[in-house]
Amino acid sequence: MQHEVTPRTDGSGTATGPGDRSGGRVTLRGDLRAALPDAAAAVVVTGAVFLFLYLRMGAGEGDTVAVMPFMDDPATYWMYLLSQAFGWSALLWAWGTVMLGLVVSGPGAGRLPVSRATLERWHRTTSLTTMALMAAHALMFMAELVRYEAALGWAARIWAGFADSFVPGWYDSGTGRLAIPIGQAALYLAVPLGLLFYVRHRIGANTWRRLHRFVIVVYVLSVWHTLLYGTNVWYGDWPRTVLWLLQLPVAGLLLVRLLRPARRSERLGSPRGGRRAAGWVLRAAGRAVVLAVVVGILVVTVSGRDGGRPRPAEPPAATPHAHEAG
Structure with missing residues (x-):
């Protein structure tokens, strides 16, 4: 890393x-x-x-x-x-x-x-x-x-x-x-x-x-x-929301890193023909994906729909290692 x-x-x-x-x-x-x-x-x-x-x-x-x-x-x-x-x-x-x-x-x-x-x-x-x-x-x-x-x-x-x-x-x-x-x-x-x-x-x-x-x-x-x-x-409680929120600075810094790369060769520039055009499309798509991730994290945290399970009224019946969690 x-x-x-x-x-x-x-x-x-x-x-x-x-x-x-x-x-x-x-x-x-x-x-x-x-x-x-x-x-x-x-x-x-x-x-x-x-x-x-x-x-x-x-x-x-x-x-x-x-x-x-x-x-x-x-x-x-x-x-x-x-x-x-x-x-x-x-x-x-x-x-x-x-x-x-x-x-x-x-x-x-x-x-x-x-x-x-x-x-x-x-x-x-x-x-x-x-x-x-x-x-x-x-x-x-x-x-x-x-x-x-x-x-x-x-x-x-x-x-x-x-x-x-x-x-x-x-x-x-x-x-x-x-x-x-x-x-x-x-x-x-x-x-x-x-x-x-x-x-x-x-x-x-x-x-x-x-x-x-x-x-x-x-x-x-x-x-x-x-x-x-x-x-x-x-469950869909505050610990899960905090975990989602912690991904926002990562995604934000990654987006800045892609939009303003330190290396001149990694800058988006303008599309050209041949292989350079294909590379430009990939770099542009990467920036679009990361931007979508930033927006997605914001939507998840604001809406509260973070993929957490609803907390059951009664505790689930389970036996060791025949369970859903880890």
Whole structure:
């Protein structure tokens, strides 16, 4: 989830600006070391979310218990709660790293009080933290499924949990048949797209830049997965509305990024014949789609029709893992 090449780099990953003392290439090892404070903050946030969800479940409150009444024992379902906590932290960090990427690659990055180099470093480290949080979210979901399949032998339990969590199309219960493959797609795209930044000097800056544009797809898939499967935003209440509203600055910055790209080659200009005309049509269509998304988010939040389920008068009858939510 790295940003596009900026004027401070030569396109191969080697820093060329005056702020670079070593003149060396940005490395994964260096960014992993720099990401430690960010990762520590993510652990603290995840712990706070976990504690909040744990206490809410213990009190018989919260939408998770409303959706799945059997989940009223946090001591039993603590791995599920930890998976939820990692998921929310991952989405928060994904939001942050996408926002940083859009800011640092936008037209006004040079006028910010924080230097471009600092923003770039924050973007890279939050990207690495996001990938780790996404993986932890999936692993804890797998751990909960392994715990649940107590009637099976250990090998069968581990395989069942792994397949349901990591094999696309394997999970066959309720909304998870769609939501889990969407989440898997987000994870499986995020890791290679994020790590390609560190080998762009080998694959070429232009190739990396083209592939990097799909990072926004990872974020869209992550939000979609949450809206479909997150029990905390299951009903059409204010948490779901807030989640929709948080997408407005992302879509707005993306629209600004497309309308006023920092690179001259990415500006819309006027259509010409041949292949350039086809490229112009694609760029114009992309801008129109993002504008439609901005309008759509505004309509959703103002109208309240955000896809949330109506809260039932009576709690639904459900049994473990034969449910609609995740």
